[in-house]
Amino acid sequence: MQQKHPLDVATHLEEIGNGSFVGLPSPGYQNMVGPYGGITCAVMLKAVIDQSTRLGEPIALTVNFLAPIREHKFVVSAEMLHTGRTTQHWFVRLMQGVECMASATVVCATRRSSWADTEATFPEPAHAPETLQPFENDAAPDWTRQYDMRFLPGFEIGAMDGVPRGSGVSKLWVRDRQPRVLDFVSLAAITDCFIPRVYLRRQKHSPAGTVSLTTYFHCDAATLRAVGEEHLLGVAHPMKFQGGYFEQRAELWSASGSLVASTFQMVYFKD
């Protein structure tokens, strides 16, 4: 019997009725404090994808991180706010006891054929993933070992020796370490794989955590299936650090140059 993929274990939801599910944080996806934000994004999105009344496919996801999720069961509930002809809006809460630990809004839509164009420029990578080494760091949090991340030369994380850099840009190939055909749930999980830009800029660790994350999906399920088990090209950069918060953005592209998702976050940090 085939063992379940770690992502499917971590995002397994047991239906308890009324659009609610029970889940359990997976030790394999732990971060420094609580679970990896990406796995929370995946769980929040899956709570909508698993609804029998769902219309179409996700196009927008915003996840807010309210408190560190504890290592015991949680209840995730999706409330349908509105269904139109082509779009559907959901509000999702992840609760532990009476405390809300994470909230999300999800917009689903039926895509139609339309005029199409990508105005953003594909950041042509100079190296194929096969020619690069995967990131390995035994001291890094558990979740990093769930991903095969290959940083392009010149975009390595660095020595973390406290010598600041002028840029917080990353460029890397990323996929699930244990191969798995890409879908919206795994893509949502990948959106948070870009470590806090403040680490890169200042080349040191400090307390930091995502407060709010928004992702726009630029493709349908068939396109994701066609990406299959291949790496995505991720490019991330910060915008502004100010008053203990900063914004970072990233794009995820297929190797063939299709923009599959854009993702943004506001991150809390301490000096």
Next chain:
Amino acid sequence: MQQKHPLDVATHLEEIGNGSFVGLPSPGYQNMVGPYGGITCAVMLKAVIDQSTRLGEPIALTVNFLAPIREHKFVVSAEMLHTGRTTQHWFVRLMQGVECMASATVVCATRRSSWADTEATFPEPAHAPETLQPFENDAAPDWTRQYDMRFLPGFEIGAMDGVPRGSGVSKLWVRDRQPRVLDFVSLAAITDCFIPRVYLRRQKHSPAGTVSLTTYFHCDAATLRAVGEEHLLGVAHPMKFQGGYFEQRAELWSASGSLVASTFQMVYFKD
């Protein structure tokens, strides 16, 4: 007696208890179908700002547009989901009868002094607002007449003659037409002033509407007060058009080069 500013009329909320308010769409901010999205963003944010239990100032706002708000009273209700030491999370619904017309999540935070840096590059404008003409078009929707928008040369909206362009970038000076000192509510309203990029690219009008809009605020109230009644520099561009939806982004900068907000949206469009 001084007349109320149109923005303050349009965002006036009358408290009815339990974190709820009654409001009324303002004819001056109408768009093609229903109110201008920016005024809805302003109302959703104000429903949190007006709470007596609010902590700090807004740092992130996501507004989802569920259905066109009708021209009669609405009830806007803010539910506090979580208050931590430095952040506070809210969920906001705008209802007409039993129908939810818009939803929002708002993150508030107390900013602290920290390491600061703007990695994004200020798009130095070649022309001061005083040297440019404000946009005037009697055929444009009502809301456009609430703003003083001055497009930089080479970034004009165009003749809308159906001759496509290669780029959907805009660069303009923007402020309330009737001067008003900038605050979070008026800034939230301005975030949606960037017309659908599909109009610019294809140089023609077609049905289009924002589905989800996220804004990150990169400054505190004092910084906004210091901007005062001056223009902001707005730069907007699209990322990808596909399957009847597209993403566009914009940054809003003070004339002195401070990034005050970033804003993103997914927009529905028809050919």
